[in-house]
Amino acid sequence: MCPAQRRLSVRSSFSCLLRGIMEDHLDLLFGVVLLASPVLAISSCSSDGQLALYRFCNLTQVPWVPSTTKTLLLSFNYIETVTASSFPFLEQLGLLELGTQYTPLSIDREAFRNLPNLRVLDLGGSHMRFLHPDAFQGLPHLFELRLFFCALSDAVLKDGYFRNLDLSFHPSFWELNSLKSIDFSLNQIPIVCEQELKPLQGRTFSFISLAANNLYNTVSVDWAECMNPFRDMALETLDVSSNGWTADITGNFSRAISGSQISSLVLTYHIMGSGFGFHNIREPDRSTFAGLARSSVVRLDLSHGFLFSLNSRLFESLQHLKVLNLAHNKINKISEEAFYGLNRLQVLNMSHNLLGELYNSDFRGLPEVAYIDLQNNHIGIIQSETFQFLKALQTLDLRDNALKTISFIPSISTIFLGSNKLATLPNIRLTANFIHLSENRLENLDSLYFLLRVPHLQILILNQNRLSFCNPAHAPTGSLSLEKLFLGGNMLQLAWETGFCWDVFKGLSRLQVLYLNNNYLNFLPPGVFSDLTALRGLSLSNNRLTVLSPGDLPANLEFLDVSRNELLSPDPDLFAALSAVDIRFNKFICECELHPFISWLNQTNVTVFGSHADILCMYPASIAGIPLSSVSMEGCDEEEVLTSLKFSFFILSSVTLILFLMAVLMVTKFRGFCFICYKAACRLLSMDQAKGSGSDVYKYDAYLCFSNKDFEWVQNALLKHLDAQYSDQNRFTLCFEERDFVPGQDHIANIQDAVWSSRKVVCLVSRHFLRDGWCLEAFSYAQSRCVSDFDGALILVIVGSLSQYQLMKHQSLRGFVRKRQYLRWPEDLQDVSWFLNKLSQHILKKEKETKRDGDIQLRTIVTVS
Structure with a gap:
């Protein structure tokens, strides 16, 4: 039931419950414009003539308010006493809030006589020091009285005048002929018997609450003497929850009130049942509620308890029951025929329990049930005939369970299967017009195509699955009934980038709302929305779209959400x-x-x-x-700006071109000298500082791999100019075999350590290198590192007159030479300094990871001739 309204019919209760569930998922795409009557906001501790707001005003007595006041709010103050003269004559006052005073409150005789038309009196939350027996005299129209959490007990009786009469029901209530709602929850009322409530007999109440009083729990009750406290009364809702009732107390109470007409009985927060792993408190049985057989109970709330097993024919005496709430218990077992006798039950709530399996016989005896709520259990297996015989079933809620198949689904209109473990959908016949499958494990778009073929389906929710794979052999579904489709939180980009399933929305001519948010989309397939002629709302938020073309959007679209994308211009x-658009948080x-x-x-x-x-x-x-x-x-x-820039641009471009050609000629002819001048200038301007690698974890900057027959050349050409141990002016810590390999250690191990301990591996490929097996082995290890780490740690330097053909003959070098860049030792001596600088840059460079999702790698050969 909707908690805000306790007096709904069963039909409206069911509708309200279902609507509340659906509204969680079907909020409007961009919000709704609500036209509400204006609410006049007034400052605290003041009045506008009709509403007097005096909360938190440190008042010690009732303030003066205009005679036209209709609502007077006095909570959270320090008012200690209310007498007959406390209030001026307020004929129009309908609601008085006097609860939650910070000091004990005393209500004197006829304290409210100047409020003749008062309908609602709230004294809840105030510690009641004294309440006169005639306190409520003069309130003939009082409809609702709130006395919850007032510490009401015999201790507050004045001079023992009502020593044997619990204060909660003394004569001050007897003349309240219009009273329909009384809230005595959160007090200390230990017992209520027939004698105390005898003056209320023959009356009808919409709501009476005796919750959280330890009622009948802390005292021994002689029910033969106490008898029925609600005799000859008609109660729409009776709340006796949070009183710590066991099955025995509940059974005694139900027998005592037998015959009293109670439409809705609230027994939440009880201790009936053994709970999980305990056996010290017995489960209720068929006798527990037998006394309610003549009470015509329509709604029974047993939620928030410790029920573990539903015994056979537990509710058979409740022939009129239409709503049964068993949520938030510990139910793990449903005995055979547990629901027999509930021939009129329409709503069954068993959510938040410990059910693991459901069997064919579990719900027998429920011919009229229309809604079953089983969410937040641990259900993993359901037998195929479990729901098939429930001919009136319309809605089945199985969210937050562990289901891996839905072969048990009957022909019903509304199905909630979110937050399960469904990876595929069986080819079964579905007739639902509302299907909720969010937060499952569906990956293949076959599931979407299958669901779009369900006849009469109007709303489909597939948010937060894993839809990312597409089979090419699919024909458009052409659903003529689907109105709302929720596909947010999937990975449609992975499916669409293969070029398939671009027709998934073909034929959906009645679709009005489509959610495609959080799908990693960086493009929209051409014409993907072309058939969505009725689409009014489209969400593309939280994707990676950089551009939208005029033909991408449906013609009749009204609401568009493209927030949190990467739209540039x-x-x-x-x-x-459009009527409305959301373009926030883009990268303009x-x-x-x-x-x-x-x-x-x-x-x-x-x-x-x-x-x-x-x-x-x-x-x-x-x-x-x-x-x-x-x-x-x-x-x-401004056109004039462009015109004025044309001549300037021509002059500038001409001068730039001439200077560029002269610079090219000079650098080509004297490139060695130019490079030496450049390096000298950099040193003078302190521009040649090492960039540093921050928190670099490598032991060496580079591992030089070369044939030992080339050592003398390598030493003169490279080591003396780069290695820090050869000169303090050099910047690199280099590793090579002759100096850094550990003597006596396995040669392969030395190579592995050198490869993985160096930021870069520089292979100096000469004719000797190609004949040296250890060099080729080191090259293979370096190439393996590149593959595993997706980096460019390997640098190839060709030394000597080796041709491309000679390099391609070696299988180990062939793949690298084809796809990756390499350097060639310069033949002209004036290019050596430039080459060493280029090699240093490669050693210092930190490679970025490259995408491997279809990007074409460009091959570049850097050759210095």
């Missing part, structure tokens, strides 16, 4: 026909290309969701974080 014509480039969009944004009639402070520039850096509405685009459309 969107075309304003895309949004001109605030240059002249964005000028049309900014102009549209500042003058459009389209509703733009969110604050303009959330629509920001991301580039250039000088205005990053500035709202688009604050960016000036002055001069972007």
